[in-house]
Amino acid sequence: MATKFNLDKLDLQIISEMMETAEVSYAELGKKLFVSGGTIHVRIKKLQELNIVKGTRLNVDLKQLGYDITAFVGIYLEKSSLYDIVAKDLEKIPEIVRLHYITGNYSMFIEIVCKDINQLRYVLHDELQKIKGIERTETLISLEEGFNRNVKVAPAE
Secondary structure (H helix, E strand, C coil), X not given: CCCCCCCCXXXXXXXXXXXXXXXXXXXXXXXXXXXXXXXXXXXXHHHHHCCCCCCCCCCCCHHHHCCCEEEEEEEEECCHHHHHHHHHHHHCCCCEEEEEECCCCCCEEEEEEECCHHHHHHHHHXXXXXXXXXXXXXXXXXXXXXXXXXXXXXXXX
């Protein structure tokens, strides 16, 4: 993929560093990579235009904010051709934070984050089950997240 976009070693280093800590200033990152802050700014802008960098996110401990339930739901579709239609309906449900179109037993796999079991029940019963094209679902509740990390993208040296 890197050659498709003509990314060089500096681009990959910038991506890697910013995936580690996105709040670093361009000037500080420039010093670390031995280029100017302006160069970092131009490179980030290029990466955004290529849709490689899609903004930055704050890493929040949702449990500290009262979101105690994380569930994964495997979705069986009536027909795989309904994926796009069902995906649009799923996107309207704010508790669904991630959607994957997958191979295997399920057609789709989603991650849901809720404050409590009652909210999860509402999403599963009153929201998901009403979406046309969903044949059935299978829900798995997460007991604990062991880790969550990014892929290392820095070039081999």
